[in-house]
Amino acid sequence: MSTEMLEVSGLTAGYAGPAVLQDVSLDVNAGELVGLLGANNAGKSTLINCVSGLIAPRAGRIRFLGEDITRLKPDQIVARGIVQVPEGRQVFPRMSVLDNLLLGGTLPAARADRVRRLEQVYALFPRMQERSAQYAGTLSGGEQQMLAIGRAMMAGPKLLMLDEPSLGLSPLFVQSIFRALRGLNAEGLTMLLVEQNLTLTLSCATRGVVLERGQVAIAGDAAALAADPRTRQAYLGL
Numbered sequence: 064m065s066t067e068m069l070e071v072s073g074l075t076a077g078y079a080g081p082a083v084l085q086d087v088s089l090d091v092n093a094g095e096l097v098g099l100l101g102a103n104n105a106g107k108s109t110l111i112n113c114v115s116g117l118i119a120p121r122a123g124r125i126r127f128l129g130e131d132i133t134r135l136k137p138d139q140i141v142a143r144g145i146v147q148v149p150e151g152r153q154v155f156p157r158m159s160v161l162d163n164l165l166l167g168g169t170l171p172a173a174r175a176d177r178v179r180r181l182e183q184v185y186a187l188f189p190r191m192q193e194r195s196a197q198y199a200g201t202l203s204g205g206e207q208q209m210l211a212i213g214r215a216m217m218a219g220p221k222l223l224m225l226d227e228p229s230l231g232l233s234p235l236f237v238q239s240i241f242r243a244l245r246g247l248n249a250e251g252l253t254m255l256l257v258e259q260n261l262t263l264t265l266s267c268a269t270r271g272v273v274l275e276r277g278q279v280a281i282a283g284d285a286a287a288l289a290a291d292p293r294t295r296q297a298y299l300g301l
């Protein structure tokens with residue numbers, strides 16, 4: 064029996080104008096890697112930004128480890144263990160790799176573990192140790208993605224949410240990023256992975272959810288989704 068970690072129910076949210084997300088429900092159990100898939104503008108980022116507290120939903124409820132977090136502020140949500148790797152990486156270009164990493168571990172709860180966590184990040188991405196003194200802005204896109212993931216890991220996440228980590232990266236970097244994510248999940252880290260790369264995501268996810276124009280079009284076991292022709296149809300918005 065798996066334990067429910069994140070429970071999103073009946074979520075409706077958007078910006079000015081009509082709602083972008085309509086009555087979206089999704090669960091992530093402890094230890095899972097859930098892929099959140101969908102075409103451009105499907106509402107993937109909007110959904111995880113609601114979970115992070117960056118967008119206030121119009122209706123619905125978000126629970127994490129049994130607690131209602133729907134109306135909490137972003138810093139309160141991070142403090143509970145939900146950490147997001149944002150779309151487009153958003154590292155601080157004029158700061159060193161090391162300083163970017165240390166910034167991820169500044170919360171009181173994370174501070175005591177900074178040295179140990181830094182060692183873990185360097186073990187996960189040896190390249191970050193090689194480049195630790197370098198300005199983050201001088202890293203390649205793939206290295207910046209490693210840094211963004213490393214920074215999130217410094218906060219000691221219970222649930223790691225990643226927004227399109229493969230976007231714009233060369234195939235080699237995509238492979239090493241996904242290898243790292245698989246490794247973290249195998250060690251027990253729970254993840255919600257937003258991706259456009261359907262095949263790669265379903266190859267490492269336990270379950271998948273496909274959003275189509277702000278609604279859940281199809282959801283289920285990753286292997287079943289990969290085999291179901293409706294997945295590709297929904298994904299392409301057909």
Ligand SMILES: Nc1ncnc2c1ncn2[C@@H]1O[C@H](COP(=O)(O)OP(=O)(O)OP(=O)(O)O)[C@@H](O)[C@H]1O
Nearest residue numbers: 078079083101102103104105106107108109110259
């Ligand atoms: N800050 C914003 N203000 C107004 N509308 C927005 C904003 N951000 C996103 N939207 C709109 O909400 C809808 C869903 O966008 P969202 O970014 O959630 O999609 P997505 O699935 O993450 O797409 P992508 O794969 O391109 O990142 C789109 O129609 C988009 O134009």
Ligand SMILES: [Mg+2]
Nearest residue numbers: 107108109150
């Ligand atoms: Mg997005």
